[in-house]
Amino acid sequence: MKEDREALRQKILGARDGLSDKVRQAKSISVMQNFWTLLGMQQWSTLFIYVNFRSEVETLELIKKCINRDIRVAVPLVEASAVRMIPLLIKDPEQDLVPGYYNIPEPDPKKSLRLEPGEIDAAVIPGSVFDIHGGRLGYGGGYYDRFLLNDAPQAKRIGLAFELQVVDNVPLEPHDQPLDILITEERIVNITR
Numbered sequence: 001m002k003e004d005r006e007a008l009r010q011k012i013l014g015a016r017d018g019l020s021d022k023v024r025q026a027k028s029i030s031v032m033q034n035f036w037t038l039l040g041m042q043q044w045s046t047l048f049i050y051v052n053f054r055s056e057v058e059t060l061e062l063i064k065k066c067i068n069r070d071i072r073v074a075v076p077l078v079e080a081s082a083v084r085m086i087p088l089l090i091k092d093p094e095q096d097l098v099p100g101y102y103n104i105p106e107p108d109p110k111k112s113l114r115l116e117p118g119e120i121d122a123a124v125i126p127g128s129v130f131d132i133h134g135g136r137l138g139y140g141g142g143y144y145d146r147f148l149l150n151d152a153p154q155a156k157r158i159g160l161a162f163e164l165q166v167v168d169n170v171p172l173e174p175h176d177q178p179l180d181i182l183i184t185e186e187r188i189v190n191i192t193r
Contacts, residue, residue, distance in 0.1 A: 035158075047074070051106070
């Protein structure tokens with residue numbers, strides 16, 4: 001199964017990497033428009049949101065819009081030595097983010113306050129491959145799976161993806177944490193886990 005997962009991950013990431021900047025930006029805008037129609041989000045006061053890297057669905061405008069709407073935004077800081085993520089609050093992505101683990105933008109720990117994971121209402125998470133049953137393949141490190149299972153099990157789990165990342169069934173392993181919602185540029189899928 002490990003080989004199947006890796007082959008699928010590489011195939012889908014290759015297709016995602018093939019999107020032009022213009023197409024990726026347009027599709028990201030559509031994903032964000034769908035995000036803002038989510039039912040129940042009016043009750044959310046604290047979101048945990050990834051900062052996009054390479055060809056991922058772009059999230060910086062989402063982060064800025066949340067902050068402007070007085071929604072607290074925490075961004076992951078990867079602590080590679082402990083194989084975990086720490087949620088840090090940011091107020092201004094342009095000022096508060098620095099290159100971190102694998103050069104992925106992360107909060108500057110000197111400027112950003114730590115958030116208790118139990119305060120997170122929803123976690124907006126990236127991935128390489130998704131399905132409409134809540135299945136998600138990350139990038140192989142298991143950081144989000146561990147964080148959702150151990151630190152923020154109460155958080156609504158929202159996967160952002162381009163439609164080309166959605167397959168019929170993701171080959172899952174026992175540690176893979178399911179999503180509650182999948183949002184693409186074309187649809188919102190609510191999932192019962």
